[in-house]
Amino acid sequence: MIRFISKCILVIFSMCSQLQAQIKQPKYEVGAGVGAFVYQGDLAPSRFGSWKTIRPGFVLHGSRLINKTMALRLQLSVASLHGDDAKYNNPAYRQQRNFNFRTSLVELSPQFVWSPLGWADAGKQLSPYVVGGAALSLVRIRRDASAFNAAYFEAEPELFSQLSTDLSTRTPRLMPAVPVGAGMRYSISPTLVLNAEASYRFLFTDYLDGFSRAANPDRKDHYYSITVGLIYRFGRKNSWDCPPVR
Numbered sequence: 001m002i003r004f005i006s007k008c009i010l011v012i013f014s015m016c017s018q019l020q021a022q023i024k025q026p027k028y029e030v031g032a033g034v035g036a037f038v039y040q041g042d043l044a045p046s047r048f049g050s051w052k053t054i055r056p057g058f059v060l061h062g063s064r065l066i067n068k069t070m071a072l073r074l075q076l077s078v079a080s081l082h083g084d085d086a087k088y089n090n091p092a093y094r095q096q097r098n099f100n101f102r103t104s105l106v107e108l109s110p111q112f113v114w115s116p117l118g119w120a121d122a123g124k125q126l127s128p129y130v131v132g133g134a135a136l137s138l139v140r141i142r143r144d145a146s147a148f149n150a151a152y153f154e155a156e157p158e159l160f161s162q163l164s165t166d167l168s169t170r171t172p173r174l175m176p177a178v179p180v181g182a183g184m185r186y187s188i189s190p191t192l193v194l195n196a197e198a199s200y201r202f203l204f205t206d207y208l209d210g211f212s213r214a215a216n217p218d219r220k221d222h223y224y225s226i227t228v229g230l231i232y233r234f235g236r237k238n239s240w241d242c243p244p245v246r
Contacts, residue, residue, distance in 0.1 A: 025119050026233040029063040029071070031195065033229020040222045041208055042215030043083030043099055045090070049224070052087045055080045057105070059227055068118050073131070077107040081223055083209050086147070098147035101209040107201075109135035109179055120187040127185040135179050135201065141171040143210025162213035171210050177201040185231070193231040200224040 037057040040049035057079025063071045084100040111133030120127035145163060153159050181199030188194060201223050206212040208221035 025065055025068070026191070027065055027235035029065070029193075029231050029233050031059075031061050031063075031193075031229050031231035033059045033195070033197070033227040035059070035225055035227030035229075037077075037079040037081060037105070037225045038223060039081040039083045039209070040224065041083060042206070042211055042219070042221065043085055043101065043209050045088045045094075050087065053082045053084055055082050057225060057227075059225075059229065063113065065119065069115050071113040071115075071119075073111045073113050073133075075107075075109045075111060077105070077109070077225065079105045079107075079225070081105055081208070093152070096149040096152040098149065099143070099145055099209070099211050099215065100147075101141060101143040101211070103139045103141040103208070105137055105139055107135050107137040107177070109133055109177075111179065115185070120185050120193065125186070127187075128182065129185060130180075130182045131197070131199065132178075132180045135177040137175045137177060139171075139173060139175055139208070141208070141210050143167075143171065145211075145214075159214055163211075166211050166214050169207065169212070171207050172205055175203060175205060175208070177203050191233045193233065194228070195231055196226075196228045198224065198226045 035057060036051075036054045038049040038051065038054050040047065044050045044053070057077060059075055059077045061073050061075035063073040065071045080103060082100075082102050085094040085097050086100065088094045111131050113129055113131045115127055115129040117127050143166075145167065148163070150160070179199050179201050181197055183195055183197030186194045203220055203222050206217060206220050208223070209215075
């Protein structure tokens, strides 16, 4: 019996040793990516926004691995957003309303990253992950209603007062947001990882596009991004091994 228990202990230690070798990971990651940022709001024809007004952007991020499935990440996104009624002819009123906006966007976001299958080592195929956190964005919104066709909307007098209210409302300069997303990682070497990520930002304002009452005050504005990038891993390696047996 004692010999059997001893063999079991040796097997367990052997398995733990192999596992430790497999899951040693660098502590830190830095990455960069490029992609598309899509506005989703009153000046887009669907709830999912429109690819007719996509804008380019880039992201920079740094991560600290907490354990074999969790990490803390700080991400900086720099992009712009755009919406334009004139891009769409259905419904017909959009080209008569002719609202449009542009804004620059600088977003800083601390996030948690969870990779349920662990941080992919070189040779693994794909490692999915989900991400969520908080964000604060600096924006400079430039709205334009100069092409509004007042004659077309004569039968809707309330629209004129609503537009007047919108144009007299100051647009935000700082916007809090809740980003949530998912992505895939693929390790091409022990230090380099390719990743692709989609991230959706929930906002608390309907003035991302500069219009609310004259558009759709019952629905907040949002935006999302789809990016691809490269991650570099470095630093003294973590070792999440089996606990010692005393």
